Amino acid sequence: MQPHILKTFVSNRVAKIQSLCSNSQWRHVSSKCNPADVFQGITDAKDLRDNDLWWQGPEFLLRDITDPVEYPCPKDKTFEQELKINITVSCAVTTDSDFLDKLLNLTNNYSKLIRILSFCCRFIKNCLHKNVETGFLTAAELDNAEQLLIKQVQSTTFAKEITALQDGKSVPVSSKLKSLDPFLDSNSILRVGGRLKNANLEYDAKHQIILPNGHKITKLIFEFYHKKYLHVGAQGLLHQVRLRYWPLNGKSTARMIVRNCVTCYKNKPVIADLIMGNLPKERVTPISAFTNCGIDFCGPFLIKFKNQRKGIYSKIYVAIFICLSTKAIHLETVSDLSSEAFIASLKIYCPKRKNGNYNYR
Numbered sequence: 001m002q003p004h005i006l007k008t009f010v011s012n013r014v015a016k017i018q019s020l021c022s023n024s025q026w027r028h029v030s031s032k033c034n035p036a037d038v039f040q041g042i043t044d045a046k047d048l049r050d051n052d053l054w055w056q057g058p059e060f061l062l063r064d065i066t067d068p069v070e071y072p073c074p075k076d077k078t079f080e081q082e083l084k085i086n087i088t089v090s091c092a093v094t095t096d097s098d099f100l101d102k103l104l105n106l107t108n109n110y111s112k113l114i115r116i117l118s119f120c121c122r123f124i125k126n127c128l129h130k131n132v133e134t135g136f137l138t139a140a141e142l143d144n145a146e147q148l149l150i151k152q153v154q155s156t157t158f159a160k161e162i163t164a165l166q167d168g169k170s171v172p173v174s175s176k177l178k179s180l181d182p183f184l185d186s187n188s189i190l191r192v193g194g195r196l197k198n199a200n201l202e203y204d205a206k207h208q209i210i211l212p213n214g215h216k217i218t219k220l221i222f223e224f225y226h227k228k229y230l231h232v233g234a235q236g237l238l239h240q241v242r243l244r245y246w247p248l249n250g251k252s253t254a255r256m257i258v259r260n261c262v263t264c265y266k267n268k269p270v271i272a273d274l275i276m277g278n279l280p281k282e283r284v285t286p287i288s289a290f291t292n293c294g295i296d297f298c299g300p301f302l303i304k305f306k307n308q309r310k311g312i313y314s315k316i317y318v319a320i321f322i323c324l325s326t327k328a329i330h331l332e333t334v335s336d337l338s339s340e341a342f343i344a345s346l347k348i349y350c351p352k353r354k355n356g357n358y359n360y361r
Helices: 008-020 035-040 045-049 052-056 077-081 096-104 110-128 139-157 159-166 216-228 234-241 250-260 262-266 339-352
Strands: 209-211 245-247 292-303 314-323 329-334 358-360
Touching: 035 052, 096 110, 096 139, 110 139, 110 216, 139 159, 139 209, 139 216, 209 216, 216 234, 216 245, 216 250, 234 250, 245 250, 314 339, 329 339
Parallel strands: 209 245, 292 358
Antiparallel strands: 292 314, 314 329
């Protein structure tokens, strides 16, 4: 008997017995030939007196030792209970696309999605290495998780383009990415080409990551930036996203995100059409210039007098007399904003414009 087919407790003891003696030293004695089982069917001492099995032992003990006697060991229920139960575990192997779909169904928050994927990557790394990492997620782990997510999205939507670039060929002419001059970076991420290689910009701003149109990841990224920059408008949202990503048909996606934002919809200001009041009679009556005028001040201005040696600047103001009917103006300089300075400018103005009736200030 092989010990490994038995349960652990019985298997250890069978293995110990087999290590101390050989299998040839063991024979099976059935219940009929076992003297210890005689008392199970005897109720009277007379029956025990006439029982040969009890007094003489089993029949095979009276034979020659060289005469082989085989008593097969039956497999009863007690023996079957000590056998080890073999359980077959079947698992379904999912593809990368199925894993991505299940991951996207967990949350609609892009930053939370990256954190979930980061913890999954850390768990796999801890299972493969002895050095176990714990604690808060690092920036490197978050970046690696985001790159892994972007690569998976691009591999499912731009498979032909990535295969062509990996083979050293250009993307197909019919591809939507042909005008973007795409290339694969050191992390096998599809980026925009262009002519900004020598520009003094960050690498992500020069060569943005290409995102597919209509994909859920693209929408989550737009929603993340929309909330990050305090519900910015469609044009500002597209500008912030394009500092790192290049979404296909990004304008329509930005407008859709802003239009469907509940917070923006609730706080959208309603522009009221204000009705202006009627103009006064002096504004609409044709009359001589400066018959009715308004007065205002502007300044200050710095001036320098010619007769001074040192370049000392003086501060002045300008009194503006505006005709209400013709919009003609008359300017007078004043030294300050005091009442005396205003009256002095008015005394200069009145002799020049003798037809004035009313002044409004």
